[in-house]
Amino acid sequence: MSPVRLTPAQARALNDDYLARMRQCVPWSPAVAWAPKLNFIGDTYEVLELFAGVVASDAPVHLLEPGQFVDSPNRRFRYCVRLHRAGQPLLTWWGAEVGTVIFDSDVIIPALYQVKEIDDGGPPWNEAPWMSLTPGEIMTLRPGTRQSKGKVIIAGLGLGHQLIEVSKRLQVKRIVVVEIDQELVDWILPVIRPHVRKPLEVIVGDAFEVIPKLTGDIALVDTFPGYGDGFRVVEQLAKRSPGIKRFWGWGTSEMTGLRQRER
Numbered sequence: 001m002s003p004v005r006l007t008p009a010q011a012r013a014l015n016d017d018y019l020a021r022m023r024q025c026v027p028w029s030p031a032v033a034w035a036p037k038l039n040f041i042g043d044t045y046e047v048l049e050l051f052a053g054v055v056a057s058d059a060p061v062h063l064l065e066p067g068q069f070v071d072s073p074n075r076r077f078r079y080c081v082r083l084h085r086a087g088q089p090l091l092t093w094w095g096a097e098v099g100t101v102i103f104d105s106d107v108i109i110p111a112l113y114q115v116k117e118i119d120d121g122g123p124p125w126n127e128a129p130w131m132s133l134t135p136g137e138i139m140t141l142r143p144g145t146r147q148s149k150g151k152v153i154i155a156g157l158g159l160g161h162q163l164i165e166v167s168k169r170l171q172v173k174r175i176v177v178v179e180i181d182q183e184l185v186d187w188i189l190p191v192i193r194p195h196v197r198k199p200l201e202v203i204v205g206d207a208f209e210v211i212p213k214l215t216g217d218i219a220l221v222d223t224f225p226g227y228g229d230g231f232r233v234v235e236q237l238a239k240r241s242p243g244i245k246r247f248w249g250w251g252t253s254e255m256t257g258l259r260q261r262e263r
Contacts, residue, residue, distance in 0.1 A: 018087055018102060025104040034094040034139050042086060042105030047133040049081060049110055050159065050191045056083040056108045062123035072187040075115065078125060082109040082132065092136040101135045109133055112159050112188075131158035141165070141222070144248040148172050150217030153244065155207035157184055160192035162220060167197040174199040176214065178207040180223075208237055215243035222250040 006014065021037065027044040057068045061080060069080040084090065084107050089100035111132035113125045131137065141162050149171035154163055157179040166172055175198050179185050182204050189202060203210055211219055219241065221234050234249035241247075 018089070021102055022087055022104045025102075028135070030138055030142075032135075032139070034092065034099070036097065036099035038092065038099065038101040038135065040101065040103050040135070042103035042107045045103060045107045045135075047108065047110055048159075048161070048164070048195065049108070050188065051079055054079070054081045056081040058083040058085065060123065061111075061113050061125045061129075072183055074183055076181075076183055077115070077130070077187065078113045080111055080113070082111050084109050090134055090136065092134075092139065094140070110159060131161075133159065133161060137161075140250065144218075144220040144222070144250070145169070147246065147248055148218055148220065151176070151215070153178065153211060153214055153216045153219040155179075155211065155219065155221040156223040157181075157188060157192075158222070160188060160195070162222065163192065163200075164195045166220070167195075167200075172198055174201070176201045176203060176216065178203045178205060178210045180204070180206050208233075211237060211244065212240040213243075214241070216245070218246040218248060219244045220248050 021039045025039045025041045028040040028046075032038070051070045053067075054070060055068045057064055057080070059065075059068070061069075061078060064078075064080055069078050071078050084103070086103055086105045089102050092099045092101050109132050111129040114130045115124055116122075116126055138161070142165075145162060145165045148166045148169055150173055152166055152172055152175045154166065154175060154177045157163065157177055163175065163177060166175060175196070177200065179202065185202055185204055193200070207221065207223055211221075219237075221237065231249065234247055238244070238247040
């Protein structure tokens, strides 16, 4: 597909729109409602940095210098802090709709990258992060967090954002995290644990094999690279998991307009 080329008039109009939006910025809140255009004061965007002292950078992940990243022991994962520049749009999404968010000053975005499984001769790291704490990811994880109560199963550890947020809910009594990668658990979990407020159990294994053997009030499944592309998979997992009362998958109910069934 050829890149879209803007006319000079279109480029000016787009630039004028972003400049106008930067004058309309409001404080960020993790509870903010999604809208196609969101404009935030950069100094209010606070996110959890898991490793202290990592210098933020907007360089490609494979070109980061020492001090700008932390690699897992076997160098299969890389944690870094992306420096996102003022006025540059970031994608957001909600269901089938997409939008943008801009900040009026530079902000930092912690991110986790995974090494490529196949050496294709290019940079060793996947171009897209495995997880990053952008407004889009934070907002689209909220529906699952808000449904959480009792015993909660979380499939996928990532940067631990949803685990931490779920643990803040008074309605939640205990949490079970199912993560397929032992290295990620050994590396990231000790950093996350001090922020988790509820009893926590971790099971290392394939969530689609482990969850059908568990019991719980709700399972939050976020193991998919694309937003909302796991609807059928989550439905099938729910059918095989009689001990779980409710299922939520990242983007599944918002993308389809349907809620996962509740027993």
